[in-house]
Amino acid sequence: MTKLDLNFEPAEQLDLKDLNEHVLKAEYAIRGAIPTRAEQIQDQINLDPESVPFDKITTANIGNPQQLQQKPLTFSRQVVSILQYPELLKHKEILVQSRAYNSDSLDRASILLDKIGGSVGAYSSSQGVQGIRQTVANYITKRDDGEPASPNDIFMTDGATRAVTYLLSLLCRGPQNGVLIPIPQYPLYTASLTLYDTVAIPYYLDEKSGWSTDANEIESEIKKSIENNVKPSVIVVINPGNPTGSILKPEVMEDIVVLAAKYGLVILADEVYQENVFSEERKFYSFKKILRDLQKRHTKLFDNVQLASIHSTSKGVFGECGQRGGYLELIGFKKSVREEILKLASLSICAVITGQAMVDLMVNPPSEGQPSYEMDKNERLHIHNTLKQRGELLYQTFQQLEGIECQKPQGAMYLFPRLYFSQKVINAAKDADLQPDEFYCHALLESTGICVVPGTGFGQEEGTWHLRTTFLAPGTEWIQKWKSFHQEFYKKYAD
Amino acid sequence: MTKLDLNFEPAEQLDLKDLNEHVLKAEYAIRGAIPTRAEQIQDQINLDPESVPFDKITTANIGNPQQLQQKPLTFSRQVVSILQYPELLKHKEILVQSRAYNSDSLDRASILLDKIGGSVGAYSSSQGVQGIRQTVANYITKRDDGEPASPNDIFMTDGATRAVTYLLSLLCRGPQNGVLIPIPQYPLYTASLTLYDTVAIPYYLDEKSGWSTDANEIESEIKKSIENNVKPSVIVVINPGNPTGSILKPEVMEDIVVLAAKYGLVILADEVYQENVFSEERKFYSFKKILRDLQKRHTKLFDNVQLASIHSTSKGVFGECGQRGGYLELIGFKKSVREEILKLASLSICAVITGQAMVDLMVNPPSEGQPSYEMDKNERLHIHNTLKQRGELLYQTFQQLEGIECQKPQGAMYLFPRLYFSQKVINAAKDADLQPDEFYCHALLESTGICVVPGTGFGQEEGTWHLRTTFLAPGTEWIQKWKSFHQEFYKKYAD
Structure with missing residues (x-):
């Protein structure tokens, strides 16, 4: 038992005022208010799927390809699995025979294990x-x-x-x-x-x-x-x-x-x-x-x-x-x-x-002639082309819509279209204590489950409004839903 | 080509004075002067093994068990290898038959993959x-x-x-x-x-x-x-x-x-x-x-x-x-x-x-009755006991030596013995612009290849000297070498 005097007034819990002010001031929109709301909606869907007008959240707020069903490259995952469990090298013959592994994955893993010094641990x-x-x-x-x-x-x-x-x-x-x-x-x-x-x-x-x-x-x-x-x-x-x-x-x-x-x-x-x-x-x-x-x-x-x-x-x-x-x-x-x-x-x-x-x-992907070369090349090409097509489709869709202006996709995995809003939108946003682009993105999320980040989070020229969306989400259904939402939103808030 | 005027005086490169002063002031002894010197010696051994009086560096400066041949636990590595390459789940039968995997590793990996959402990527x-x-x-x-x-x-x-x-x-x-x-x-x-x-x-x-x-x-x-x-x-x-x-x-x-x-x-x-x-x-x-x-x-x-x-x-x-x-x-x-x-x-x-x-x-290790249970339990016990024995042996060795006083090992993976130095050591250290414990640790490294961290790096009561050593290095040969070094060092610097 403690030998100290217990006759004291307990101190208060920490409050925001007791924290580093620079941390308090820092903002990070990628995982800010809208993504947080999206997580809440996802929890709600898990509990009661009927309670929202869509069946899932489309996370277009963050460049997270494998969350959206982009497949990892087989060769690299084969190699890293062996790094985690080098005992597999002892079963080379059976692994290659059963086509669980390509032989060059095992060879490459041996080389990497040597470089690393024997253990990834x-x-x-x-x-x-x-x-x-x-x-x-x-x-x-x-x-x-x-x-x-x-x-x-x-x-x-x-x-x-x-x-x-x-x-x-x-x-x-x-x-x-x-x-x-x-x-x-x-x-x-x-x-x-x-x-x-x-x-x-x-x-x-x-x-x-x-x-x-x-x-x-x-x-x-x-x-x-x-x-x-x-x-x-x-x-x-x-x-x-x-x-x-x-x-x-x-x-x-x-x-x-x-x-x-x-x-x-x-x-x-x-x-x-x-x-x-x-x-x-x-x-x-x-x-x-x-x-x-x-x-x-x-x-x-x-x-x-x-x-x-x-x-x-x-x-x-x-x-x-x-x-x-x-x-x-x-x-x-x-x-x-x-x-x-x-x-x-x-x-x-x-x-x-x-x-x-x-x-x-x-x-350093597999080189020409190695067993994994063709597979790896095709997988890389497929992902690249899929991304390119999806970016293009989203861009084309924006081109057809009123009040939205978008630069042609060149690189990365994002579009950052400009939004033009009516006075009605600006007023409605003000009433909701939001910026107009935040207002639009909130409405998009609540109507369609599509989660994107308003331009406010990235900075934009005063008086202009944008949003950032990834073009990673698979399929085209979400793009159609966005289109319908956009048309209705602009109709509803037409001046 | 740039449209800017190239008629300018180039600015200087950054110097230490241009950097954040708090970063400059920060010190980190675990990877400080002595470990840095140890890395140099290791490079030297790789180039010319005859140039130093020992065949390898014993890295007792950092708690890095698997660098020192501690084996990872098989069950956990089996599971994580599958997380990296979930295709292995399709080969369950052959993997279990060939004893490459225990069946419960595959089951556990499936559960974890679900928790993670399908991809560690x-x-x-x-x-x-x-x-x-x-x-x-x-x-x-x-x-x-x-x-x-x-x-x-x-x-x-x-x-x-x-x-x-x-x-x-x-x-x-x-x-x-x-x-x-x-x-x-x-x-x-x-x-x-x-x-x-x-x-x-x-x-x-x-x-x-x-x-x-x-x-x-x-x-x-x-x-x-x-x-x-x-x-x-x-x-x-x-x-x-x-x-x-x-x-x-x-x-x-x-x-x-x-x-x-x-x-x-x-x-x-x-x-x-x-x-x-x-x-x-x-x-x-x-x-x-x-x-x-x-x-x-x-x-x-x-x-x-x-x-x-x-x-x-x-x-x-x-x-x-x-x-x-x-x-x-x-x-x-x-x-x-x-x-x-x-x-x-x-x-x-x-x-x-x-x-x-x-x-x-x-x-959450395998539970009793699962195929990996006994193996996992034995591996854990073996590592625990080996560590315990090695700590004990090092402690016993220090007990036999003059000028060194050590508390009985209770936990963690370190001993922090106190060193008593003669005036001769203190003077020699001063001449070398080092603290006496730094001087001792440098000498230990140069004579035996054993790399430890002087107490100065952790803080110690004024006028006392210590060092920190892990007891992770395998075998007992390094402990014997340390003992011989210590005896010679104390003989050489006896007042």
Whole structure:
């Protein structure tokens, strides 16, 4: 029994006022009010299916392909299952005979197990498994037409989010310091800047030019910020774009590198959608490739440019969100700065090992001639084409509707159409204490079960309204339901 | 080509002065100077095995069981391999016949797949898979002799580290705010407090009483802190202890709960070693059990106590560090506060799904009568006993040596012996710009390849010196080498 005096007045429970104010201020719309309401409705459906006018929630609010029946790639899952249970290697003959496994999956698993050091249950070095970082470096070198990459520059991370966290927590230094972010943006960026008490300096993407950037506009934001004693230190670029689905042209990317060189901005290149390219006219160029080309053409001018590029297993045709695989490539940073990033990584000890293995498998598929080659190629192609068709269909549907205007899908897995609302909608939204786009998205959810995120959550030019939808949900029925809802909504609220 | 003017002076590269000062200040000894040197030596061994006087590095600096040949539990790995490749379920007959799998692994995998929603590649809800949180709640209820636990209070996390990060980033409010931490402590805590710019208020563990705590001493630290205008808001308790390996007595834990009730401190109970109990005299009690008992005995006095308990798949007999499984149980927090923790979790979207599944398997092993029951029980027992024997042997060895004093191993996977150094050692260390315990650990590494962490990295009473070693390394040869090194070191530096 305690020897202390029990004659005391108990202290109060913690309240919001007792918490870190920056955490309280941070907002994250992807899992905000509308998705939360969608979860409630799903619970309601489970209890009483008759109580709502649809039979399921269509989660178009988040890029979560395998939740929406996208199949994982067979080869990579075969390999990782063996990493989890290496005893399977002893049963090679029977597994291959019974067609449970392809023989090259077993071979590849042996190689990966060696790289990892024998068990996915052991911590790796904080930077990640050396052999896997080598595979990533090989991939980047090939992707960038031979521009060399080094495993020493690769840091394995739990998804791309963790990479963003490491970088921003190191580079954000408080309210005298700013980070340039595109508007609209993926809200992880604004939320992180709020957490780190650092100024978000918005630069607007131009909807009419397919959500491109304008270097002169960015430069004037930089100058304005410096005049206000806020030093910009990072520029975030999401390419292909989230939520916009656009792909930047190389000349626009060059402009950004010039600004980075001139003002000493770290380029944080969020390139997680690098494989999601659906446009015939646009190709994905990495920022690294653009930077290296500029460095070759202009001696010394671009030598100090610092670039951090992130990638993940969650998107592309892989869609392995729940595996939390990702990496960060650092280019042009001083050794002392890189060591600080490594220190941050070492505080979490290491990224999940199977996620690291997934990265290896994502960037190094079976080669021609191997037993799994055709299967893997076909699976990748099928997913790619299905996504492309679905994006196209959704786009075409929006084209037919009044009050909605949408850029042609180029990449990523999103459309970000603009909505034009009548005064009646604006008034009704005001009465409901909502923004008009929030009002529309709530109504869409309650009528059809389709869950999307209002433009408000990503930022948008004042007086414009948007929403972000993924084009991952299977089938076309939900698109038809959306169409009917939209027509009725616009009829109901016609001025 | 860029349309911008290229007539500019390139900006400088970032330097340490341009980074967040709190990140720069944070220190993390577990992967600090000595482990870094050990990695260099390992590289050297790989290149030229003759260049050092031993054939390998013995990594006793970090609790990483499977790096040191501890085998994963077969049942859990069978199940998770199927989660990665559910096609295996179609081959049930042949897998069971060929003894590649036990039938209950396949059954359990089906159940878990259902809980998860069909694919480990999809994000789960940010709080974690509902069905897995239910399994965890059942485990806690059983562990605490029927004290009910609810899945709503469980948050699945990437290892225990992430849980600590969520809690401290929410509860740390800057330099007017403090967190009580034990000294010695696991350096994640001091590093996190430095990152969040919050005051670490040390309370010293008493080595002579087996590293126990003294409530009166803690209370005087609290009062001193309040006088200095630093409000303590959290008390961290690591039980079983890291680095000390001690287990707290229930009466000592009651004292801590009383202080929490009186001063409104959140108890952050780091209980990741709850299964690593090796002493016959000590039993592990959870803080929750102690709290609930106090609440029953004293109406209202303890109603406001807030407790966060963390656990992980990395330790215990599981040792699945690389899988990054863990959970957090929140008790007594207001709903509004819990929602802020959920928001932080939602910024990382979700914990890795296979890690969540590993937690389920850790806390819910096969039951009696199931095909895997005996195997699983024996594997768990074998690992437990091996660890216990090795801890005992290391302890006995230290007992025989001069200048070293060690508490009997009770729990966790560490010993934290005290070292007494001659003036000669102290002088030699000073010449090398090292603390004496660092000097000893460096010498141990260079002579034997054994990598341990000096007490300096964990904190220790002024004028005392320690080191932390795991007792995970297999075999006894390394212990013999350590013994010889120690004897020579003390002979060489005798005053």
